[in-house]
Amino acid sequence: MPTTKTPACKVRFEPSGLKTEAPRGTSILEAARLAGVYLTSICGGDGYCGKCKVVVDDGDVEAPPNVLLTQQETRAGTVLACQARIMSDLVVTVPKSHLLEAGQILIDSDAHRFSELPTADLGKAAFPYEPLVQKVYLEMAAPSETDQLADHERLYMAIRRRLDVPLMQTGYRIIQGLPAILTQSNYKVTAVVGQRGGTAEVVDLEPGDRSRCNYAVAVDVGTTTVVAHLLDLATGATLGAEATYNSQMHFGEDYIRRIIYAEQNDAFEELQRCIVGDVNELIQALAVRHNVELACITAVICSGNTAMIHFLLNLDPRRIRRAPYIPTAAWIPPLRAAEAGIRINKRGLLYTLPAVGAYVGSDIVAGVLATRLYEARDLSLLIDIGTNGEVVLGSRQWMVCASSSAGPAFEGSGVKHGMRAAPGAIERLSLGPGGEFRYQTIGGEPPRGLCGSGLLDTLATLLEAGIIDRTGRFTGDRNGRVREGPDGPELVLVPARDSHPAIAITQADIANLVRSKAGVHAAIQVLMESTNTRPEQLAALYVAGGFGNYLDVPKAILVGMLPDIPVERIRFVGNTSIAGAKMAILSRLALEKAEEIAARMTYFDLMNHPHYMDEFIRSNFLPHTDLARFPSAQKRLGRRAAT
């Protein structure tokens, strides 16, 4: 049977100028992926989030009509990239608002913009310095007639004189190569010794003294962003950090969508290639910038939510989204990095911090390690608000944890003008003396939308100003900014200027945000109630992750996201996922502690918890049905009511 080859169409994306060729009939979203152009896509290509709008400047596409497109947009050539099929060569403009740009990815653990509280002690001390992969320079005596020890045992004895490693392993190829390297180097070699599940492995051997050339990369594999730090294992110093967006975002903004996409398209390997590619790019960038050879990077350590770690290692993630919600592995033994496609030293090791379960990943365990919550005498609460909202409550006595169904509303998903923390995002919003909205954008650029902290500020501001009531419904606006929009009632926060459309928040947006904060709060509440913990017992509340560092605490309390405890007990701890990963790569005992922590944490499955739904419903108010739980919010709202 003769086959007809589908003709390839050339597609150019503006303003980047990036080009690709794609077979006729391919979606523009797919072509963007091929060209390396990042497009926002929340629904994973199902055509109902409306985030992937692009403008076709030239060429033919087949695009079905879509309610998410206005007539005006359709006339201007706007299509949904996921729905539009390429029929000829194209020129496509990607609107600025939909590009993923390098923004405020939280790459470090010591940033605390809105907090005066000390976080400097985070993850310091506590563990002796003993990296998971060490390089030891060995000057061995050459064999003689009075010292006929075999090469292999000679090496072991020399290593044992330097390191406390009762059990040792060596790969077959390394043993085979021993005589050559030992005799050529006159028995002066550097042994690369890695921890591997209770035993030490002679990962590699190098002639001469290479002990100073030992680096590792710690990676926080987030659903949205991937952050990597380069560490000098010879000194323990952090040399630099890099971050990128997780290129799996093409397949859906949250990991559940990605699992569905992979399952429907048998694309698990493709998803692995995406994230492994991101990690490799970060490693490569760090290596180049800091003039480090890849061969000198002997270890990578990863933390992240359980689904992301599954994608990274191509472990089957399908049952993470189906009852009874089972990961393939919560604890993953050290692997050779090359086995997963990660490019460092070709025999270098890949470590993964342990997870608690399907919905409480190694990033949270890393957070518990970094905050030292696990060893505190008094109770603390750790909240990680990213794409999901995980909560840990406990002390050295016990620890409980849960994952809320928060959803990514505070990351801009499901919110009309929501966007990620990128230049032009409104990150602060308040009401001026004349009732006008004042805002501050990231990078001081013209406003393009609202990121998480901006959305929280909006919610609190509207509540405090009485523009919305405690159910989140618009009650009226003295300045008449509430109007009937295409998606129902909306409040204009920034009027239209020049080519920029107005930025508004809709009634539906507010409902989404309230649901999202309610999820986090209900999770906290269930853990506290189940353990009979009263708010005043909390010695510390650690806020970690995604937008934690940019959060206005009193406002977060006001809307009922955080429990109403004294502000001085609340600490912004930044990216504790990477902080914990770095602790573990620098200390074998820290990794062992992480394993102990994961084993000690009791997971509460909120979906099956008898009180969660009630608590969630009660939390669907601002701040809560029970105002007595939020005395400071009550005071503030009372003050407003009094004015």
Next chain:
Amino acid sequence: MPTTKTPACKVRFEPSGLKTEAPRGTSILEAARLAGVYLTSICGGDGYCGKCKVVVDDGDVEAPPNVLLTQQETRAGTVLACQARIMSDLVVTVPKSHLLEAGQILIDSDAHRFSELPTADLGKAAFPYEPLVQKVYLEMAAPSETDQLADHERLYMAIRRRLDVPLMQTGYRIIQGLPAILTQSNYKVTAVVGQRGGTAEVVDLEPGDRSRCNYAVAVDVGTTTVVAHLLDLATGATLGAEATYNSQMHFGEDYIRRIIYAEQNDAFEELQRCIVGDVNELIQALAVRHNVELACITAVICSGNTAMIHFLLNLDPRRIRRAPYIPTAAWIPPLRAAEAGIRINKRGLLYTLPAVGAYVGSDIVAGVLATRLYEARDLSLLIDIGTNGEVVLGSRQWMVCASSSAGPAFEGSGVKHGMRAAPGAIERLSLGPGGEFRYQTIGGEPPRGLCGSGLLDTLATLLEAGIIDRTGRFTGDRNGRVREGPDGPELVLVPARDSHPAIAITQADIANLVRSKAGVHAAIQVLMESTNTRPEQLAALYVAGGFGNYLDVPKAILVGMLPDIPVERIRFVGNTSIAGAKMAILSRLALEKAEEIAARMTYFDLMNHPHYMDEFIRSNFLPHTDLARFPSAQKRLGRRAAT
């Protein structure tokens, strides 16, 4: 440049009828190797041992004249296979005397033909039954909403409930395949759990209950012979045994020659292929005979001298033969068998018993384990007389060991009519009442030569009869059988009959044999003197290996090979190399004990020992210069002198 292809010649070997094609110019020895025809070759193809004589029946060869060939032989078409180059198609007859035949390879540890002493307790008890690879059938609870343990941890917990394994590892591919196998089998699987250097590895997983299908092969990798036993790991029973000649013999009879050959011809991989092929053939034969799938063989354990283990694993053996005589590895970690080319379960493990050093291999450590010399209250001596002669002296207090430069004279090498223990070999020889020689051949076949025990008998008989003196020199023979042969004085033991030439022993043969026994005895002597051990302190003398089981003890004492201790203290313990290997595969603690034994044994390098040469020279008499050390021999020789 045009290349001219060397024409291929067809070569047929009789009487086997095996055929091959070989390029013109190839040696007949090489062609025999290609055809799978075993030819004796002691010198490794250098043309000076004269063992590889064959008769060219048809076709042209280029064969240089050689002093080792008589005119008569040359006329009959006899050539040295290693020297004769194939110039056309050939028919070659391999004389019966030079074929390697399945003979008395010592495949079991319970054979003791000349001893009434109990050896039944050899290697029994002592260690708890805990095979290095176990199969455990696990019926796990399927995950539920109240039991959300990940697959990996669920498996570990289930294994730990059955086995005491504090540290566990699992290969990446096994973890990746977990969800499929667990869900498909409804969480009822058989885990194959192998010991790997202090940790346990989940080697493989099988759906359902396969716990009864677990087999291992123990292999004694000898220089001359390779012996394999098939064990049922579910019961500990030995199912059968197979033996074959080490096909590396084409490259030289002793391992030093093979190392030289490999070094000169860069043939290390070829030598590995030979021995790995032999091991695979044995495994295959055992599997077929006992109806066991290769996939059910989960482990192989090997013991052998250090050079053979190096060849097997293609570890560099070159410095074994050069001062200061260093192995690449004396202790070798468990490998995946497939990594070395050994065909069992594709993830099955290959264990190697530990060696002491270059010249005291894991076969000797296995012998110490099997005889339990290491835990005896009183001193014992273990002598393994194979191609080399290793000696161990000690008790639970201390152990010393040495390897003599015995050489393979008692295996027929360097002895005119010497041959291996094969049908037609004279294994017993004595003097009849009329002064005539009486002999017994293996298999009752017409005599073709003398094997080790026959050679020892000859030496003792000639000494006792006064035909040789205590220096080994012919003094005369009443029957006039001493004659001047082509190689100097010789004594005809079996006159020529029909087509069979006479079987004689030459003055040079006797000198070789005396040197060989002197090597063993001097080694014993040095160990005993160095440790201040008197013969009467020896509670037991274990004779193991090659021809140990067929040795006439009083005669071995008479010629001064064994020390003169009461005969009842001497035990034939057979192939202790395989007995020890079997103990180790059946008990993790036995393997650990072997490692402890290897570490505890102090090696005496005889070549650098100040007394060895003196002792060797003194031992070059029959039995020794100092007759007082051999009271029973003195008595026997005195009796002869009196008659």
